[in-house]
Structure formats: C-alpha cells, structure tokens
Amino acid sequence: MSVYDVAVVGLGAMGSAALFHLARRGKRVIGIEQFTPGHDRGSSHGESRAIRLGYSEHPSYVPLVRSAFENWRELERLTGETVLTTTGILEAGAPESRMLQGSLDACILHGLDYELLDAAEIMRRFPAFRMPAGHSAIWQPEGGFLKPELANALHLKLAREASAEILAGSRVEAIESSPDAVKLALPGRAIEAASVVVSVGAWITDLVPELKPQLFIKRQVLCWYEPKQPELFGLGKLPVFAIDDGEDIVYGFPDFAGTGFKCASHYGSGVIAHADAARQDAGPADEARTRAFLERYLPQAAGPLKGMKTCMYTMTPDEDFVIDLAPSDPRIVVASPCSGHGFKFASVVGEVLADLATGGTTSHDIGRFRIGRFSDAGGID
Numbered sequence: 001m002s003v004y005d006v007a008v009v010g011l012g013a014m015g016s017a018a019l020f021h022l023a024r025r026g027k028r029v030i031g032i033e034q035f036t037p038g039h040d041r042g043s044s045h046g047e048s049r050a051i052r053l054g055y056s057e058h059p060s061y062v063p064l065v066r067s068a069f070e071n072w073r074e075l076e077r078l079t080g081e082t083v084l085t086t087t088g089i090l091e092a093g094a095p096e097s098r099m100l101q102g103s104l105d106a107c108i109l110h111g112l113d114y115e116l117l118d119a120a121e122i123m124r125r126f127p128a129f130r131m132p133a134g135h136s137a138i139w140q141p142e143g144g145f146l147k148p149e150l151a152n153a154l155h156l157k158l159a160r161e162a163s164a165e166i167l168a169g170s171r172v173e174a175i176e177s178s179p180d181a182v183k184l185a186l187p188g189r190a191i192e193a194a195s196v197v198v199s200v201g202a203w204i205t206d207l208v209p210e211l212k213p214q215l216f217i218k219r220q221v222l223c224w225y226e227p228k229q230p231e232l233f234g235l236g237k238l239p240v241f242a243i244d245d246g247e248d249i250v251y252g253f254p255d256f257a258g259t260g261f262k263c264a265s266h267y268g269s270g271v272i273a274h275a276d277a278a279r280q281d282a283g284p285a286d287e288a289r290t291r292a293f294l295e296r297y298l299p300q301a302a303g304p305l306k307g308m309k310t311c312m313y314t315m316t317p318d319e320d321f322v323i324d325l326a327p328s329d330p331r332i333v334v335a336s337p338c339s340g341h342g343f344k345f346a347s348v349v350g351e352v353l354a355d356l357a358t359g360g361t362t363s364h365d366i367g368r369f370r371i372g373r374f375s376d377a378g379g380i381d
C-alpha cells in the first residue's frame with residue numbers, strides 16, 4: 001500500500017506547479033527537492049521569463065500558452081501577488097528571420113492581435129532600439145514577463161497550505177517499479193507512491209536514462225547592464241523583446257526591479273556534460289557576444305556590466321518538450337526537457353502533470369511532446 005498518491009521529484013518550475021495542482025485536488029502528495037527551493041543551480045532563476053502568445057516555435061503551442069496565461073492569472077488571484085506583467089512583446093529581425101515568420105504564422109492561424117512594424121516605427125515607439133533599415137518586427141500586445149522565483153514560491157506555498165509535504169535537501173537516487181507502488185530511493189530513506197512525477201529539469205537523464213542519447217544541456221548566461229540612458233529601459237518604455245540577427249537571437253527585459261537591463265543570448269555558450277557541473281562561473285568572455293549585440297541594436301544599453309548568472313537549457317533534438325508517461329511504467333510521468341522555452345507553460349504543465357499522474361491522460365493537447373517520437377531516430381519508444 002503506497003504512503004503517497006503521488007510523489008513529485010524536483011521542485012523547480014514544473015514540479016512546484018504540479019505539486020500545487022495535485023494538493024488542491026486533495027491528493028496525498030510529497031515534493032522532493034535536492035537543494036533548497038529557489039536555488040540558482042537549475043533552470044528557473046534569474047528574475048524574469050518571457051511569455052508570448054504568437055508562438056514562433058510552432059502554432060500548435062498557442063492553445064497551451066493561452067491556458068498558461070489563465071492559470072498564471074488564477075495564481076495571482078489566489079495569492080494577491082503579481083507574477084505576470086504585460087509589456088507587449090517585440091520580435092525583430094531581418095525579413096528572412098525564421099522567428100519572425102514563425103510568429104507571424106501563429107498570429108495569423110490563431111487570429112491573434114499583432115502589428116508589423118518597420119525599422120523607423122520600431123525606433124519611434126521604443127527609442128532604445130537602433131534598427132538597420134530593412135529589419136522589421138512583429139508587435140504582440142499580449143506578451144510580457146513572469147517572475148520565476150516568485151511564481152515557484154507561490155505554487156509551493158499554496159501546495160503546502162493544501163497539505164502537501166515538502167522534503168528539501170534530499171536527492172532521489174533511483175526510481176524503481178514494483179507491482180504495488182513506485183519506489184524512490186533517497187539517502188537513508190525510501191518513499192513509495194502510487195505514481196511519480198519526474199520534473200528534475202537538467203538532471204532528467206539520471207532518473208530516465210533512456211533519454212540520454214537524445215538530450216543535451218546548454219550553458220546559458222544572463223547579463224544585467226547599467227544603461228547609459230536608464231530612462232529608455234524602464235517599464236512602459238521598453239517591452240520584452242527578441243532580435244534575430246541570423247546568427248543568434250538576443251532577448252531582453254525592461255528594468256522593472258531596479259537591478260538593471262537584463263538580456264541574454266538564446267544560443268548560449270556551449271554544452272555541459274552533466275547538470276552537476278553547472279556553476280555560477282560567468283566571466284568577462286561570457287558577455288562579449290551580448291555586449292557586441294547591444295552596441296549594434298541597443299547602444300544606450302551597453303553601459304557597465306552589473307551582474308551575470310548562469311542557467312541551463314535541457315534540449316531535445318527538435319526543441320519541443322517531453323511530457324508523457326514513461327514507456328517502462330505508465331505510473332511514472334516525465335516532464336522536464338523544455339528546450340529553453342518552458343517556463344511560461346509551467347502553470348498549465350503543472351495541471352497536465354496532475355492529470356497524467358492521477359488519470360493517465362489530459363484534456364490539453366500534448367501530442368507534440370510524446371516521448372516515443374524519438375524512436376524513429378533509434379531512441380526510446
């Protein structure tokens with residue numbers, strides 16, 4: 001007989017949301033985290049995450065991101081806190097940019113609110129930008145940013161209030177299937193549950209080794225700058241943005257917290273062999289690319305560097321997520337590799353994971369995230 005209905009392993013973005021949804025349904029749940037929740041060694045720290053509706057990666061994400069918006073607003077209603085700030089989102093680049101074309105396709109297919117802006121209009125509306133002639137942008141008024149540390153903490157707070165147990169500072173070393181329960185091995189302890197959500201982010205291949213041939217971890221560096229003209233970079237002056245120059249995509253956020261203007265390269269600074277190897281070790285070489293980009297596109301941003309943080313993307317070959325039941329045991333739900341664009345979905349992925357862990361299925365369309373899609377490439381099925 002299982003002690004818990006569901007055990008959630010990993011309490012980052014996906015795990016804390018799942019724990020909340022399970023606890024509010026009255027399930028006996030435990031959430032297990034190897035570090036202290038809110039730590040800066042995974043993928044969910046760094047002050048802000050972009051959220052956008054016109055989804056350039058594929059239009060089929062749009063219904064899911066709509067549900068995510070609703071769930072973020074519900075989290076705000078339940079807690080009285082602001083986790084989602086609407087700034088609009090500006091995606092800019094040369095006419096051949098795949099990001100621009102993808103966003104446009106999604107906006108048209110789903111009837112979303114958008115405008116096409118030429119370089120002069122971009123600079124008129126947002127004087128922080130210097131856009132080369134010929135560049136253009138898609139402006140989506142519904143985009144903005146989320147506060148990841150706050151959102152995760154609120155999910156955990158609500159989960160705790162709904163009687164979820166939280167075990168922090170304990171690493172799950174193995175997951176074992178037995179006829180009666182799924183067993184988790186921890187240092188000096190074992191936990192049994194009827195089902196398990198594995199939301200361990202970049203550590204996923206430790207517990208689901210079948211995914212190892214498919215996944216890789218990218219080291220990402222976030223940079224904060226003290227702009228030369230700070231008045232161009234505050235809330236209301238600068239939207240969340242991404243610029244695709246053909247070689248990289250650099251994205252940034254208004255300075256909403258007085259911490260400086262934050263931006264980062266989406267393509268990152270290399271691959272790391274294991275999540276344990278990630279360190280807060282960003283140095284001068286890490287910001288060279290971002291600074292060169294700013295000098296070209298947002299010259300008034302390129303003032304003194306105020307700080308840097310490293311973070312990890314867990315990449316799949318097609319850059320879509322993996323959210324599915326494990327082929328080896330349908331009581332194990334896998335939800336981790338989010339290819340660097342998963343945070344905005346956490347509020348709805350938590351609901352999906354609760355559905356899968358308790359009923360094996362969900363009404364949300366997650367067909368794109370099947371684990372078995374890798375089987376054609378010789379991976380798991």
Ligand SMILES: Cc1cc2nc3c(=O)[nH]c(=O)nc-3n(C[C@H](O)[C@H](O)[C@H](O)COP(=O)(O)OP(=O)(O)OC[C@H]3O[C@@H](n4cnc5c(N)ncnc54)[C@H](O)[C@@H]3O)c2cc1C
Nearest residue numbers: 010012013014034042043044050172201311338342343344
């Ligand atoms: C720099 C950067 C910028 C990003 N920008 C955006 C953005 O603008 N918009 C967007 O939507 N997404 C963005 N993302 C992606 C998004 O942040 C991630 O997809 C998301 O945060 C991943 O959440 P997660 O829960 O899967 O992983 P995590 O938040 O890392 O959580 C996994 C947790 O599992 C724990 N864990 C691991 N192994 C074990 C174990 N064996 N036992 C117990 N606990 C364990 C870890 O300690 C960790 O706390 C960005 C990511 C990065 C790094």
